[in-house]
Amino acid sequence: MTSLKDSSPLTTHVLNTGDGLPAARMALSLHRLDPQLVLWSLITVGTTDSDGRCPGLISREAFTPGLYKMRFETGQYWESLGQTCFHPYVEVVFSITESDQRYHLPLLFSRYSYSTYKGS
């Protein structure tokens, strides 16, 4: 994974807006939809670092056009902080048509809300 650091064409940044902190040590996973089987294939499992980032999500070669899903284990995260959460997990499904671009998918969340956007 070290050789892929900062070079993944897909990045994320998870921010705990309830506490005003990066969301460190949140488990997340990246999946791609197999168009023929109509099944989700797991590409990467990771945990955010102290800055709420997870480098090395996918290599440029593996990042082909298609439907992807990022799943964030928000319920587990809040549970580890001794809190409940309205959303047991967050799955963001997105469509990649031009895979030679870079995509940044942040997640801003609190115990009762979240937002995401296509960033840079």
Added chain:
Amino acid sequence: MTTRLQHIRDHILAENKCMDMTSPLPSPLTTHVLNTGMGVPGAGMALSLHRLDPVTSAWSLITAGTTNDDGRCPGLITRECFTPGVYKIRFESGQYWEGLGETCFYPYIEIVFNITDAAQKFHVPLLLSRFSYSTYRGS
């Protein structure tokens, strides 16, 4: 609403009393879709409510509907059927933007939420543009 969704809705209405859009009692669960990209309600968006079966870990469809001109969808679920558990609302965002002649980064949006105290009212809005969305527990 697409023909497929109409068939599903008719089937559910015939066999399931959990969806009742004619009931005078308001649904304990409501949503509101707002198109923040254009500054208008998200009207005519297909959506569906599902409950997770804790034994089989499979999702069961409760309601399929379409938002009205104000981006709302009354009658999502009856008070009797609204029991504690994990629910999800699926919004057909890709279809919605396609209907406006635009693409959308999100082909659909599923918001999964946990209901522990089903005696309360829960409002789960969706604020949506072509490249962003947000949701929160409202009132």
